[in-house]
Amino acid sequence: MKKTATFLAASALLAATPAVAEKWDMPLAYSGSNFHSVTAAEFGKCVTTGTGGEIEIVTHPSGSLFKGGDIKRAVQTGQAPIGERLLSGHQNENPLFGVDSIPFLATSFDASEKLWEATKPTLEGLLAEQNLTLLYSVPWPPQGLYFKKEVTSVADMEGVKFRSYNNATARLAELTGMLPVTIEAAEISQAFATGVAESMVSSGATGYDRKVWESLTHFYEVDAWLPRNHIFVNSDVWSGTSETNQNVIRACAELAEYAGTWRSKEYTGFTMAGLREGGMTVGPAGDGLVGELKEIGATMTSEWLEAAGESGASIVDAFKAAQ
Numbered sequence: 001m002k003k004t005a006t007f008l009a010a011s012a013l014l015a016a017t018p019a020v021a022e023k024w025d026m027p028l029a030y031s032g033s034n035f036h037s038v039t040a041a042e043f044g045k046c047v048t049t050g051t052g053g054e055i056e057i058v059t060h061p062s063g064s065l066f067k068g069g070d071i072k073r074a075v076q077t078g079q080a081p082i083g084e085r086l087l088s089g090h091q092n093e094n095p096l097f098g099v100d101s102i103p104f105l106a107t108s109f110d111a112s113e114k115l116w117e118a119t120k121p122t123l124e125g126l127l128a129e130q131n132l133t134l135l136y137s138v139p140w141p142p143q144g145l146y147f148k149k150e151v152t153s154v155a156d157m158e159g160v161k162f163r164s165y166n167n168a169t170a171r172l173a174e175l176t177g178m179l180p181v182t183i184e185a186a187e188i189s190q191a192f193a194t195g196v197a198e199s200m201v202s203s204g205a206t207g208y209d210r211k212v213w214e215s216l217t218h219f220y221e222v223d224a225w226l227p228r229n230h231i232f233v234n235s236d237v238w239s240g241t242s243e244t245n246q247n248v249i250r251a252c253a254e255l256a257e258y259a260g261t262w263r264s265k266e267y268t269g270f271t272m273a274g275l276r277e278g279g280m281t282v283g284p285a286g287d288g289l290v291g292e293l294k295e296i297g298a299t300m301t302s303e304w305l306e307a308a309g310e311s312g313a314s315i316v317d318a319f320k321a322a323q
Ligand code: PCA
Pocket: 086, 140, 141, 165, 184, 185, 201, 202, 203, 204, 205, 206, 227
């Protein structure tokens, strides 16, 4: 904290020097009221203030500038200087991007933090190879299952139209006999209202943000995993940024990771209550269903380990050793 205050004070002084202001548009996939977007907006303000206005970050929530699936490429190619993305949506490019969505590996905020510590160095290197500089990362709350009927076993899921947001969710749908369709969070209210989808795996946060009680009836807490959003900057833009401003941005990123994680935790209970208020039945999945899901999770874990090879195994080993 002291370091941060020093950076901010130092850059406030530098603000007295007139400089050319640079505007960094920051595409976000999720709605402005979502806690990730609120955190990103605060991060943006911190950078704008801290750099004395030399870098002004302007966030564009709800996929308004680039949709979630396009944000990574946009930042890699410099169409946007900075952005936020759920990297597990790019497991096709590299299995390691999906390490945070292995079912039942890291199922609490504490475990998610440890998995992140084990993952970060490898992921930073991987992103660097793709012209991306990682700034910070914030977990979503634990993932559960949404339906528009009571579900007590995998057999009840047969043929249900399922909204997926990454490879792991699509694979889970296949293994449970559901029909996956990829839909961005910004568009799910409509997808549920029109019947394009009738189920999903997500957090209470996303169900609450998108008011899914208007179409769905049940949320089963499964705590299957806690996927993460990652905030990264184009590496050419980064290397063209002064060392002073890089320091300010790093300090703001550190604060944002802390504040975002705190919000994610707080939001977990709050949004469960919100779903209930909306009229949904909210509670833990039954033992029978959990048992079946764990079997599917074991299949997905071995598939992931097979695909991710040695570097995947060493992340998982490091995580398990830290438990
Ligand atoms: N919400 C995001 C990803 C994980 C989550 O909890 C979504 O449903 O798209």
